[in-house]
Amino acid sequence: MQISKALVSLLFIFCYSVYARAPNAPRKSEPTAGAMVDCSPGSDVKFSWNEVPGATSYMIEISACDGATNCENPDDNPSAFAPINHLYPEQIKDNTYAKPLEHNQEYWWRVWAKRGSVNGRRSGWSNFHCN
Numbered sequence: 001m002q003i004s005k006a007l008v009s010l011l012f013i014f015c016y017s018v019y020a021r022a023p024n025a026p027r028k029s030e031p032t033a034g035a036m037v038d039c040s041p042g043s044d045v046k047f048s049w050n051e052v053p054g055a056t057s058y059m060i061e062i063s064a065c066d067g068a069t070n071c072e073n074p075d076d077n078p079s080a081f082a083p084i085n086h087l088y089p090e091q092i093k094d095n096t097y098a099k100p101l102e103h104n105q106e107y108w109w110r111v112w113a114k115r116g117s118v119n120g121r122r123s124g125w126s127n128f129h130c131n
Contacts, residue, residue: 031128
């Protein structure tokens with residue numbers, strides 16, 4: 001009976017460390033911080049980041065500044081980023097994403113990996129400008 005308990009304990013530890021551990025934050029590739037991006041009608045803004053080992057999906061969040069205040073990091077100044085202004089939390093399977101966005105607008109974005117239902121660490125926010 002002692003062997004069974006030890007085996008169950010080891011199996012639990014293995015499963016927890018492999019499946020429940022939060023994935024690392026992805027490194028964003030594009031758009032780069034401060035980039036000017038073509039957002040003309042009919043074009044999509046392309047987002048990409050590195051693949052995170054063990055990730056089963058990714059979440060991307062894109063926010064637009066309301067333009068009425070100084071737009072800085074959304075975590076530091078959340079009142080400048082109204083939820084109705086292009087807040088897109090979406091779950092995707094690949095490490096790329098494309099979406100049409102309004103031109104003449106500043107956007108901020110971040111991404112994080114998921115392993116099953118476990119959210120990984122979020123990348124930092126970075127901004128870009130649609131022209």
